[in-house]
Amino acid sequence: GQNIDQPTEMTATEGAIVQINCTYQTSGFNGLFWYQQHAGEAPTFLSYNVLDGLEEKGRFSSFLSRSKGYSYLLLKELQMKDSASYLCAVIDSNYQLIWGAGTKLIIKP
């Protein structure tokens, strides 16, 4: 079966750095997305990785290792507004998008 694993919940401190991991076992791989979803709101696109390595976008970076079936989202200089759920999604060999259940990130002052 197809599976995407993310921690259910993480807690971090304002101003710190946090890394949210995503491991996947899917039938093939054609890309990986990270989305942010604030409580009661719509998911919004953060990043897309298809090649190995780190993609940096401001305070947020996303890393991919296809050989390990692993990605992480790195958030720097955490702000209270970063409290949200972070969703990992993988495009499989049939070009279907498989979604993880998301990681709820709680930022404490």
Add this chain to the structure above:
Amino acid sequence: NAGVTQTPKFRVLKTGQSMTLLCAQDMNHEYMYWYRQDPGMGLRLIHYSVGEGTTAKGEVPDGYNVSRLKKQNFLLGLESAAPSQTSVYFCASSEQGEHQPQHFGDGTRLSIL
């Protein structure tokens, strides 16, 4: 720029009732999607469309129907609502290609009693 608009935002139905959820996008996107989101689970694809006049089944299509008569609109119908269909429903759209990011509407919170 409205993006993706869903109506209604909230609805309570009785078991057996029918209703239609409306989704409209103003970005001229080819692809449109309907998802449901339940606690502790990832987004699950109900139906999707890769262009006007075309629809396809997703992961959990049973109990739902869709239509895409106009490029900008994607309608989701519940023929006979069941309590198991209580969920938050999201519509999304994207440019052509599975690698394109999806743009989501604000969701419809549907309760079936």
